[in-house]
Amino acid sequence: MEPVDALTEIAALLERERASRYRSKAFRTAAAAIEGLSERDLADTASLRRRAGIGDSSLAVIQEALAGDVPRYLAELRRRYAPARSDLRALLRGDLHCHSDWSDGTTPIASMVEAARSLGHEYLALTDHSPRLRVANGLTPERLREQLVEVARVDVPGVTLLSGIEVDILDAGELDQDDALLAELDVVVASAHSRLRMESPQMTRRLVAAASHPRVDVLGHVTGRLVSGERGTRPPSEFDARAVFSACAEHGVAVEINSRPEREDPPDELIALALEIGCLFAIDSDAHAPGQLGLLDEGAARAERAGVPAERIVTTWPLERLREWTNRAR
Structure with missing residues (x-):
């Protein structure tokens, strides 16, 4: 070779x-x-x-x-690192959660898009972190506007780069970015990164508020748990999952099946509950480097084992249908 x-x-x-x-x-x-x-x-x-x-x-x-x-x-x-096998993997058309060196990723935006092309992706959403997550070099409104200019310049044949953000869910459910700026983005992933041991009633209100926000498309790694890896383990946040997933279903927000092996988030029993309630799903890599985009293999295998139908997974949809969903009436 x-x-x-x-x-x-x-x-x-x-x-x-x-x-x-x-x-x-x-x-x-x-x-x-x-x-x-x-x-x-x-x-x-x-x-x-x-x-x-x-x-x-x-x-x-x-x-x-x-x-x-x-x-x-x-x-x-x-x-x-033999990839997990599933029939569902071949149906995935893209990825709505990845990071570049603008926040805590390792490589430039173009490198991530080139890696997406090599995997046969039709689209990739760039979702670097928001300001509050300083440890991850989160993007201020000014830096996010600069990034949007850079995103518009990226031209990799065969792959559409979608603008986006992984916006932090603040303590009362507010989103950590200017609302008008969120409205300019193609994809908004909302995730909690702090105070994950909040009491269940408060965490429930926090996540329901985020899932009900008119700018949110995907609820990211909903429990925040870690099951392995260099950062150690972390128990899942406690909340009323039925209330949170009902809000997702009502507002057309996709529940993320995070493909990172150290997360396996949501747990299988919560995937089953979200499926029962009628939620949409997004199988995402949460990649911080080009090689991590391939972790979609793991998420697809988990979703297939859980019996999630392909038509309920927004990342199996072609770009035109995906854009119709992100532009839905809120």
């Missing part, structure tokens, strides 16, 4: 774990360092060793690929 392809695939597989962002960046740097080199240049080991961005691990990958083999490290990662 081509050495650049091998290095890029290794980076993408490493990105499936947040903990590996620095290792993945090293392999992306190595891929960029050899882009455009001839096979003769690549075979010059001494020259490659002197080239900035090439280390022992990436050099071994290059040499094994040049020899006609699948590099051993790549083969190991393919086994470790």
